[in-house]
Amino acid sequence: MTSDRLGAARYESLERIAMHTARAHYSSPRPGWGLVERYDAALDALIEYISENPWPDTDKPLFNAAASGITQANWERDKHVRHWAQWVGAPSRVDAIGEAVTDKIGIHQLCWAFTTAEWQVVSALAAAIGRGDDYH
Numbered sequence: 001m002t003s004d005r006l007g008a009a010r011y012e013s014l015e016r017i018a019m020h021t022a023r024a025h026y027s028s029p030r031p032g033w034g035l036v037e038r039y040d041a042a043l044d045a046l047i048e049y050i051s052e053n054p055w056p057d058t059d060k061p062l063f064n065a066a067a068s069g070i071t072q073a074n075w076e077r078d079k080h081v082r083h084w085a086q087w088v089g090a091p092s093r094v095d096a097i098g099e100a101v102t103d104k105i106g107i108h109q110l111c112w113a114f115t116t117a118e119w120q121v122v123s124a125l126a127a128a129i130g131r132g133d134d135y136h
Helices: 008-024 035-052 060-078 096-111 116-130
Strands: none
Touching: 008 035, 008 060, 035 060
């Protein structure tokens, strides 16, 4: 939906509501999830709301839709990366099986957060260690 279909004044209202909600909405302070991402999520949610519903009499449903859009986008972004909520610290007594399981789970969850370049570096390091090479 563009400003042509919606009208310039209403589209400008959606942009202002999206920016206000992006600035005021609490979201995770993790890297890569800043104001621009919250604004985009809010504006997408507003456009989707307006495409499915008539223009409301008050702005409250629009603010609710924008806030819900940010929350949903934040959840979608992080649904595969929950390592901070599931990480298990090492016990006071070393348990070899428990350590191996914890390491495998932690590595699996952490890999979702890697960029392509970071993943290539880790893969190269693992291949070198697997061959018995020095990590340097």
